[in-house]
Amino acid sequence: MEPIRTGLVLEGGAMRGLFTCGVLDCFLENGINFDGAIGVSAGAAFGCNFKSKQVGRALRYNLKYMGDKRYCSLRSLWKTGDLFNADFCYRRLPDELDPFDYETYRKNPMEFYAVATDVMTGLPVYKKLVSCDSEDLQFMRASASMPLVSKPVNINGLKLLDGGISDSVPLKHFENLGYNRNVVVLTQPKDYVKKQSRAIHFISPLLGKYPNLVLAMQKRPDVYNNQTSRVFTAARAGRILVICPDEPLGISRIEKNHAELERVYTEGKKIALRRLNEVRAFLNPSCKV
Numbered sequence: 001m002e003p004i005r006t007g008l009v010l011e012g013g014a015m016r017g018l019f020t021c022g023v024l025d026c027f028l029e030n031g032i033n034f035d036g037a038i039g040v041s042a043g044a045a046f047g048c049n050f051k052s053k054q055v056g057r058a059l060r061y062n063l064k065y066m067g068d069k070r071y072c073s074l075r076s077l078w079k080t081g082d083l084f085n086a087d088f089c090y091r092r093l094p095d096e097l098d099p100f101d102y103e104t105y106r107k108n109p110m111e112f113y114a115v116a117t118d119v120m121t122g123l124p125v126y127k128k129l130v131s132c133d134s135e136d137l138q139f140m141r142a143s144a145s146m147p148l149v150s151k152p153v154n155i156n157g158l159k160l161l162d163g164g165i166s167d168s169v170p171l172k173h174f175e176n177l178g179y180n181r182n183v184v185v186l187t188q189p190k191d192y193v194k195k196q197s198r199a200i201h202f203i204s205p206l207l208g209k210y211p212n213l214v215l216a217m218q219k220r221p222d223v224y225n226n227q228t229s230r231v232f233t234a235a236r237a238g239r240i241l242v243i244c245p246d247e248p249l250g251i252s253r254i255e256k257n258h259a260e261l262e263r264v265y266t267e268g269k270k271i272a273l274r275r276l277n278e279v280r281a282f283l284n285p286s287c288k289v
Helices: 014-029 057-065 074-080 086-097 102-107 134-143 171-176 200-206 211-236 258-274 276-283
Strands: 006-010 036-040 111-118 124-128 153-155 158-162 181-185 240-243
Touching: 006 171, 014 057, 014 181, 014 258, 036 171, 057 086, 057 258, 074 086, 086 134, 111 134, 134 153, 134 158, 171 181, 171 211, 181 276, 200 211, 211 240, 240 276, 258 276
Parallel strands: 006 036, 006 181, 036 111, 181 240
Antiparallel strands: 111 124, 111 158, 153 158
């Protein structure tokens, strides 16, 4: 019989990612562990705190700094080419202002992966983030770098942007790595259907030097809807377990209102707590809950 390898698949969604933070903090507080996790965009940038076992960290620094022009602002976009300031978010914040626990991250045996998109091919690139060293952090930054409001991140000859463009819900990739009992955390409700943004007509000319990236963005609604359809089909078959909001979260991608940030986080915690016994039974089918 094939040994069970438990996995955690984390969708992105900018500040919708605080829903995921609530879910993960509930898991940490209740001793729910996994053999591996994979995050996309905010799922990577916030999800790494699950491996470092820092309950509440992602909510805490977003409450403190989302209104800070050094963190996320049009001024940063104008001065640096990045809406989320790279130096502030990926150096000052984890190293000085709200220290990331690199030691715990590295000692935790759970593997952690992130997904970015190659702007030249429009295809996903996957990387295991072993130590959260400078290259790992740059890849995490790439995974969360939204097109037009971020510069492509150059890593080992590749130009990378938001992983959600090419693989928003990387369940298939994780299954291919051998993770055969997966919990998938989505930041949209079960009945959500992605539609093509009207902005694509304006975006395409601006990204004209990356035609494969533009094509991936044009195809993204169909790809995403097919992915989520397969996810819920697998969930109905009992092959995976899905945690998602009951209703649309209704939060801006760059929300700064503290009450809204806390509301979305609390919603994630509430839903995870409600399904805690189900999660335990799914991850440990031989154990009685």
